[in-house]
Amino acid sequence: MSSVHTLLPPDLDTTEPDPVVTPQVFVRVFAVPSGMPWEQRRAAELEARHGAPVPIADLMHKLKRLGTWSFGGSARFAVLYIRTSEFTGPFETLVDVDGVPTKVGFGTGAEQTQRARLMAMLALLAAITLAILGSGVAVALSVRAETSARLDLAEQTAQAKTRAAKTQQTRAEQMRLLGRAVGKARPVEQVLTDLAWASSARAPESRLAAVHWDHGLLAVEARGAAAPFLAEERPIERSDKPIRPGVWLWGVRPDPSPATTFPSERTGP
Structure with a gap:
């Protein structure tokens, strides 16, 4: 007995496509010291890279600020990780962030639009802050330049550590480097604290x-x-x-x- 196999055209193929598997999202919440919004975000980016559960070269991640920015106050951030090997295309999903169901997407157009809006809001907030400081702007810029230089150095160090971790470093070595980087960050927190005090305690008629x-x-x-x-x-x-x-x-x-x-x-x- 012979059998006959019928070939259907591609548009009539009834085979169901394989289901799309959403990558598992790992969430971590942490705090950064007081400072300007862009400085806090840079510090949060460093913490997100250093505190990754596996080498950062194997992950995709994004940051979300929890709450609003306040002058002289610390800030809380959430970092969301997925494994690069599990990412097959843009997706959105709901995750629990500090007890709140939050919609998050990786590689989506909405994500890119949200990032552009965030950068625009940060630029507007920076302009408003400089206008409010008035005669004290020279003081703020002087300390900000020193703080920015420290953050630039820390960021360059973090990038070098990430490249080394991808090829040579073990996770134990990464933790040792992280401890050293945290020690270097302490003066930055003290500078920001002194700047916040000077801005709040300055006499209205003083000319710094x-x-x-x-x-x-x-x-x-x-x-x-x-x-x-x-x-x-x-x-x-x-x-x-x-x-x-x-x-x-x-x-x-x-x-x-x-x-x-x-x-x-x-x-x-």
Whole structure:
């Protein structure tokens, strides 16, 4: 007995396509120190890369800010990972982010549109912040330049570590490098804390010319002999004479609160 096989045209093929498998999404929530929105996002990006559950070269990831930005306050972020080997095309799914069902997509047009809107909002917020600071903009830019340089160095180091991890480093080596990177980031947090204090405590009539910061020591140059700050929790001292005509140097004692004392700086038991 012979059998006959019928070949159907492609458009009449009744075979059901293989179901699309959505990659598993891993969620991690963490906090970053206070700072400008773009600085907090860069710090969050570094933390997302360093804290990946497997080598970052094997993952795709994206960041989501939890809550709104506030001046002088820390920020919470969620990072979402998927394995690169499991990504076959753009997809969207619902995941639990800190107890809230959240829609997330990888490689979708909506994701790209959301990223463009976020960058536009950050640019607008930066312009508004500079306008509000007014006469204190020179101070903010001076400290921001130092902070940006530190973040650039940390970012370059992180990229070098990522390339090394892809070919040579083991996960144990990555954790050792992460510990060293966190130690270097501590001065950045202290700079941002001092900047936030100086912005909030500045006397309305004061005219700041420059800010100097070195290993926890803060000093400002101000026009006129009146004290440039109103807060009493951090005593300030004025130089014996002007450093130049009409400009006095004011030294600010370190913040005595425990939050500004880092483990590496403690000398007692």
